Amino acid sequence: MQPDDARRTDVSTAPPPAPAGRPSSRRRALVAAALAGAVLLPVGAAVGYAYTGEVPRGVTVLGVGLGGLGRAAAGEALRAELDRRAADLAAPVTVRVEDGTARVDPSAVGLAVDVDATVAAAVDARPGLFARLFGGATVDPVVTVDQGRLDAVLREAVGDVGQPVVAPAITYDGTTPRPVYPESGRVLDPATAADVLRAGWPAGREVTVPLLDVHPATTAADVDRLLTELAEPAVSGPVTVTTERGDVVVPPAAIAKSLVLAADDVGRIEPRIDEKELRSALGNGLREVEVAPKDATVVLDAGKPKVVSGVDGQRLDTAALGRDLLAVLPRTADRRVAGVLAVAPPAMTDEQVAAFGIRERVSTFTTNFTGGLSAARSHNIVTIARDVDGTIVKPGETFSLNGHTGERSYKQGYRDAPVIMDGKLVPGVGGGTSQFTTTLFNATYYAGLEDVEHKPHSYWFSRYPAVIESTIFYPNLDFKFRNDTPYGLLIDTSWTNDSITVSIWSTRIYDSVKTEWSPRRNITKPRVVHLEPGPSCIATDGIDGFTQDAWRIFHKDGKELRREKFSWRYDAEPRFICGS
Template sequence: MQPDDVRRTDVSTSPPDVKRPTRRRALVAAAVAAAVLLPAGAAVGYAYTGEVPRGVTVLGVDLGGLDRAAAGEALRAELARRSADLAAPVTVRVEDRTARVDPSAVGLAVDVDATVAAAADARPGVFARLFGSPTVDPVVAVDQGRLDAALRAAVGDVGQPVVAPAITYDGTTPRPVYPESGRVLDPATAAGALRAGWPDAREVTVPLLDVHPATTTADVDRLLAELARPAVSGPVTVTTDRGDLPVPPAAIAKSLVFAADDSGRIEPRVDEKALRSALGTGLREVEVAPKDATVVLDGGKPKVVPGTDGQRLDTAALGRDLLAVLPRTADRRVAGTLTAARPAMTDEQAAALGIRERVSTFTTNFTGGLSAPRSNNIVTIARDVDGTIVQPGETFSLNGHTGERSYAQGYKDAPVIMDGKLVPGVGGGTSQFTTTLFNATYYAGLEDVEHKPHSYWFSRYPPVIESTIFYPNLDFKFRNDTPYGVLIDTSWTSDSITVSIWSTKIYDSVKTEWGPRRNITKPRVVHLEPGPSCIATNGIDGFTQDAWRIFRKDGKELKREKFSWRYDAEPRFVCGG
């Protein structure tokens, strides 16, 4: 009986007329869903075919469905078609002024690779891909600096210049410069406007940028009261292990900087170089200069003299520490730090110069003994140059080394050639040392950079291979074109000057061959007013001559250099008559 009861209960709760329609509706819904999803999936696949999504255009060119290489080719073809338009000048308007900008002059161009990358990254929705045409703007490149220069040259000063805040010192009196806002032509803004408008627009408007300095007038007044004025109220004492160093108000004023940055913000600082310069000779009281290693001749042989460390005040740290005490008007003391100062040339560097042997030597003679003014000048310049080391690749300038030769350096009046005649002049005779040095470097095979023979030939010099000097117009220069250092050694006697070059030999020999003298001219007689400035001469023939410097190595001639000079005939000057 129970099974029959159960069946009756099931039949009564689930009648056949309710169950069958529900199944039919489920089957219909599944069919509809399948019908909808099948074309949508196909649409998605279609829209995402290729690296560039379907329908994407750039400059009117459909790049959709293409890979990047093909899209780049299509875009380049369109740019080539538009080449004439793209090369045409663009009108740029700034306020009421215009400029014609040549695209090639400012690097204005479509960046094809970047544009294709942007097109490939474009991700519009599925239905936009199917039914729309999404447009991607071209990526435009422009040289911001060249564009800014071109615009400024064309439109000049536009807008209102910004007045940057500052505080300057008139002696030790601080003077404020208050900020003023402005409207300026900004390079980044101009470049952005051109990128956005070109190439579709033939005229682009560049707006001016409103600039407001970050430091206000109130900020400037506060800096005046809290730092600028108390900073110069008195000296600051720097204490070191070698004693105290006073920093006077004048040095503070010269090194304390209140200049604004690009944003118009003032960050006070102490300029280290200006501080060292302002302290001047006072630094010698606490600093010890380092000594470079060098090479000297000891017993006729090169010897390395070791360098020594020095001590230097750490003015970079001092500048930072000064800012902490400058706002105060009392208790103005700062601890200074002395750091090791290393020589510019170390012992190892001096040894590596390869100064091992005497490469050349040259001597010229003079008269009058060492007490004569001319002889004094020769010895003075020789002493100045003695021991000079010329590094590999370095050019030596005699004028640059000695500076102007004057009475203060110990030079005296002696005959010099001025306006074609001998007259007394400070430093007369230094040309003889110049000729001696020139020949020493000449026979060492070093590169001749600058020299000029005398206008008249003097028998104490070799013809053609000699040089005069006159500060600052006439100089003697040579370049050390060897891989070794060059040491200049000078020595003298009562009637001669000698210059020797020490290094490492490059050539077996360097010699001179002279050609015959030609175009010989005879001196004329010239009468001069008698007096202390008149120097009589016997006259010297004029002539033209050639000389060849010949380099030999391993028994062979490597090369030869030709030198030529035309000497004027020195007149026979007669004082009076």
């Protein structure tokens, strides 16, 4: 190729020169890139700005901008706004329920803004980019309210509103089933009221709580079907429960008492057997097949406490029986179920009793009586002593003598003996049990145990220590003490032909407990009273009345620990004469 040709080729392939005043394409591209970069840099900066801080930009709560703040700073800002609004937020809120109106004090129903929960909701907010850049993302405050207290306040203010729901049910009149058909209602719903108040209170608005329409899930047709298929055949005859120890008959009356056909919260009837009612209705019938467990206890063996092991019993599994009964109650024939006798362990185990620390006698007290053990009064003393003997009182437990023995009547083996009634001695069932009460009181008194309830006699009898003695009369007058030690205690009773003794066995707390008495004061003499002669008249010689104090003194480690004062005013017992 010639050089001139080469030059011509170069000239012919070169781009034509650009018109004057117009940039080249490459230049235009460079300029466009530069302009794009100029625009994108602020946008990127804006996006980065919108996503800074724990609370997203643009988020407000109660008109306070929290966007871009950390949790702590957002919480401080919100608390400051709440402080600013404190007076408005504390003002009563008007709540309307149908035609009724209530003025609700926010503090009375626990209305409050949960700042921490509100800040957490603000952090979790997801506003769009526009809202982040230019604002407008509002988060509602998290408001707390005591739903139960609010419901009580509203019901007291507006009374009965709406139409109550009639829940479906089938009840028994004896052994005759009576249907209760469902009826829909409009009710004040606590949850709805709470939601409405939470939403309206921060804005200071009057709120209206709508009534809730409630329709029971069970229909009248369902009740009729349940009546025919279960309620009526259920009491058509007895059910025989077979066990390895014999049979138990469940009569229709027991079935009617324990079969529950009542609606739940949504108005649905789910038949069930009330286990406690079933057991109560069967009563003595269970005694033929059940064996009561025996608790572990402590007895005195050669003058030393000894743990006696508990023994398992057998108890009819009434929970399983209730389930099985439901399967046969719809039938009118072949009404037999197999009962299960489950192991009934003792309520108090060997280990528990051993841990009580009953190891020594810590107190004992004796009072004397006359007439020998054949006398009615002596018989009553021994009867109550035998009932209480061997009782274990756990640490922290309060012992009630009336609660332990129940009513002391002829049925329990008590006899008529003199008791104080209306200021004079008359024959009464259980006379003499006050002597045992006084003996027990003194045994617990000298053991240093806490006195909970006792009352001295109206008149002083020389067989009792003055002031520190106690009467008893079921059910109004009781004797109670509390075992305020960390150890269990055993009450041991014993008697002779003319005395009753009560001892407390436990672990000794005090070196000694003693009594000091003040001199008697305000002494009064008995008057003479003539009574109608007859078997109810008991003559007396009369006893002086007086006031006296007694101090229970506790000693430990050779020092007086404390004193406890008891005081009592005895009336003068009249000299009762039978006849003129």
